[in-house]
Amino acid sequence: MTNNQCIILDENIELSLKREDLIHPYISGNKYRKLKYNIAFAKANNYKTLLTFGGAYSNHIAATAAAGKEYNFKTIGIIRGEELGAHLEKTLSENETLAYANSCGMEFKFISREAYRAKNDMSFLNTIREEYKDVYILPEGGTNDLAIKGCEEILTTSDLTYDYVCCAVGTGGTLSGIINASKSSQKVLGFPALKGDFLTTEIAQKTNATHWELIQEYHFGGYAKVTKELVDFINGFKKEQEILLDPIYTGKMMYGIFDLISKGYFPQNSRILAIHTGGLQGISGVNKTLRKKGLQTLDI
Structure with missing residues (x-):
């Protein structure tokens, strides 16, 4: 409380x-609330991997990575800005958010800003599911019905x-x-x-x-x-x-x-x-x- x-x-x-x-x-504030019932659902349905979206300094990316480490999920972050992945070591040395997510074991996929705009399109999500198979997908920012349920608390x-x-x-x-x-x-x-x-x-x-x-x-x-x-x-x-x-x-x-x-x-x-x-x-x-x-x- x-x-x-x-x-x-x-x-x-x-x-x-x-x-x-x-x-x-690390799983702070409303991010904790949004993840609470999503994590419970993912566990109850035997998902092993959480996949989500965010920018280079996203609170949601950091919180999802932390939750994955704490609750034993593999995590994947689809990150806006493909240039960030060109020299990953340099990016991680300059970006505390991504460095922290990386330290929690999060795997990154960097995509262009144009491609990122399609993150909610069904065709894009189907492509993601084809690439990563059995993943539990959380939207950018973590908002879905289960997140709203958590925020009601x-x-x-x-x-x-x-x-x-x-x-x-x-x-x-x-x-x-x-x-x-x-x-x-x-x-x-x-x-x-x-x-x-x-x-x-x-x-x-x-x-x-x-x-x-x-x-x-x-x-x-x-x-x-x-x-x-x-x-x-x-x-x-x-x-x-x-x-x-x-x-x-x-x-x-x-x-x-x-x-x-x-x-x-x-x-x-x-x-x-x-x-x-x-x-x-x-x-x-x-x-x-x-x-x-x-x-x-x-x-x-």
């Missing part, structure tokens, strides 16, 4: 952070007393599970890390509930985009609260919540619960990009 840590408590607003990042050192009975529940959004699976587990009297707010309104349709296909909303203004330019303003906020938050946020998901959500509080978005006496979904392993990759640009890095 994870704990809720109070961040703001005054006469007007209470904000707490659910520390899902503390569940497991993020909220506990005591969490149903909050007025608002906030969560960062990637593929929408985590938010969908939270929506399903929440009460209709609560308002669930999703903070997308990606630009565009397509996630509204995606999430609506995963839940019948309507007591949720996407807050679109805090993506900071899009997925994996990080600004000095965001870095300053995350570093300041860590200094004040002694909690590290990731810059792709949770950092953007927390920035958005603080900004909305300052603008009077939440009514007086509101109780807000924000979900820390982990993803801290990706910070090294972001810092590498920031250093290349001569910009301030995130304090780890």
Whole structure:
């Protein structure tokens, strides 16, 4: 069970952070939730190999590799960017995510970005099954019905007393599970890390509930985009609260919540619960990009 840590408590607003990042050192946050029932299903059906998809700094790739090692599965990662496989030793020396996955025994297949866009097409998946035979395939980001079931367990009975529940959004699976587990009297707010309104349709296909909303203004330019303003906020938050946020998901959500509080978005006496979904392993990759640009890095 994870704990809720109070961040703001005054006469007007209470904000707490659910520390899902503390569940497991490597299978962290929502990745643990998404993998839980998929791992159980794979074991029950005698699969020996997990295969999934991701970018070079994917939290899901790292978590799947860790889960494979812990639960005795072979793992295969289909990685976006065929150039990364041209000099694998160099890639592993420069990329902590892939180096960690490799240390857990994950086998890599690097494909072009064009080919990667077809990752959900049935013809592409059939080709993968032909090549790797009897594998249990997890989608990019890990979202499927079993993942949503796992994410429904993020909220506990005591969490149903909050007025608002906030969560960062990637593929929408985590938010969908939270929506399903929440009460209709609560308002669930999703903070997308990606630009565009397509996630509204995606999430609506995963839940019948309507007591949720996407807050679109805090993506900071899009997925994996990080600004000095965001870095300053995350570093300041860590200094004040002694909690590290990731810059792709949770950092953007927390920035958005603080900004909305300052603008009077939440009514007086509101109780807000924000979900820390982990993803801290990706910070090294972001810092590498920031250093290349001569910009301030995130304090780890």
